[in-house]
Amino acid sequence: MSSSKSFWFLLIIFTSFLIGIWLENDSSIFYDNYVAPIINFKIPLIFTIVSAAAVYKYYDNKITNYESSIYNYEQQIKDGSRALWKYFKDIGEIKTKEIINDVMKRTLKGNENILAIQIYEYSFRHLRDNTSLYVEHKYSSVSAETDINALLQTHYRVPKDLYDDYTEALEILNGPVLMEEGIDSVTDWCKVQLETITDGSLEDLTEIDSIRYSLIEIILDILSFKLNDNFSHDLDLEKKIRLNGLKRTGILKGIIVNDFYTFEYTGNSNKNGRKYLTKVIEDDNIFNGLPHIVLITLNPAYLPKDNEIHNEKLRELGENFYQLLKKEMEIRYNEFKEVINN
Known part of the structure; x- marks a missing residue:
């Protein structure tokens, strides 16, 4: 017989024994002599507090350990x-x-x-x-x-005013209708930017001029494509080579x-x-x-x-x-x- 079954078997026998004593000795007498003293026993307050604290501490530790286990598992x-x-x-x-x-x-x-x-x-x-x-x-x-x-890697730094002007010219070219006024505005901008390059000497050219020249080429390429025409610029070969070498x-x-x-x-x-x-x-x-x-x-x-x-x-x-x-x-x-x- 397993230990669990033995426990329940003994518990039933013991309970039957107590019920038998209770019935044989009058239940009221049994209650007065054995049960009432237990129920009426006054437990000291300090014992109650200590016991409650101990129970609380026990279960608080249990909960803390459980939460810690959950946290570690997570x-x-x-x-x-x-x-x-x-x-x-x-x-x-x-x-x-x-x-x-x-x-x-x-x-x-x-x-x-x-x-x-x-x-x-x-x-x-x-x-x-x-x-x-x-x-x-x-x-x-x-x-x-x-x-x-x-x-391998490089930085291009375009001055804000130059980039903003280029963006504005691009918006004109990519608009729903390209009017004569818009074409004039874009070509005029290209001329002004090109003059900045042509007016200086070969030694005065900088990386910014190289970037400026690139933006001019983009605008003129798009304009040529849009109008099915050839929009070009006059810049001597020596300066072109110099600009391409700078950046x-x-x-x-x-x-x-x-x-x-x-x-x-x-x-x-x-x-x-x-x-x-x-x-x-x-x-x-x-x-x-x-x-x-x-x-x-x-x-x-x-x-x-x-x-x-x-x-x-x-x-x-x-x-x-x-x-x-x-x-x-x-x-x-x-x-x-x-x-x-x-």
């Missing part, structure tokens, strides 16, 4: 979750790099028009006196026998345009005449939603001479790369989400 869960999340985050970053590098290599291998692909992360800061743009190199892939001088602004122009943008390198090196295509990527499923710009170095020998076909071909190259990258990153994102949910 911390263990949080620490485990953080470690698990960091693990998946690290794995995700490694997998992301693998996918991006794979897409770049596949694009290079499958297209002789492309010599190199570089990807940069960027961020804007609008300060009181200037607009600051920080650019940092993240990924690159280069075809064999191609020489590139990758930009590499191709990436700046691509970011500000915020769409597909093409430009040509002008300088005293074997890269002279080399063409570039940029594409800004701001997609939640690519690069964790952080803004990036893709810089594609093109081989001019394989590009069409006809401008219309040329531009269409360039846009197609950029769009194909973007769509392939987007597709592969969405697959990775869905796989990662499935692992987290399971």
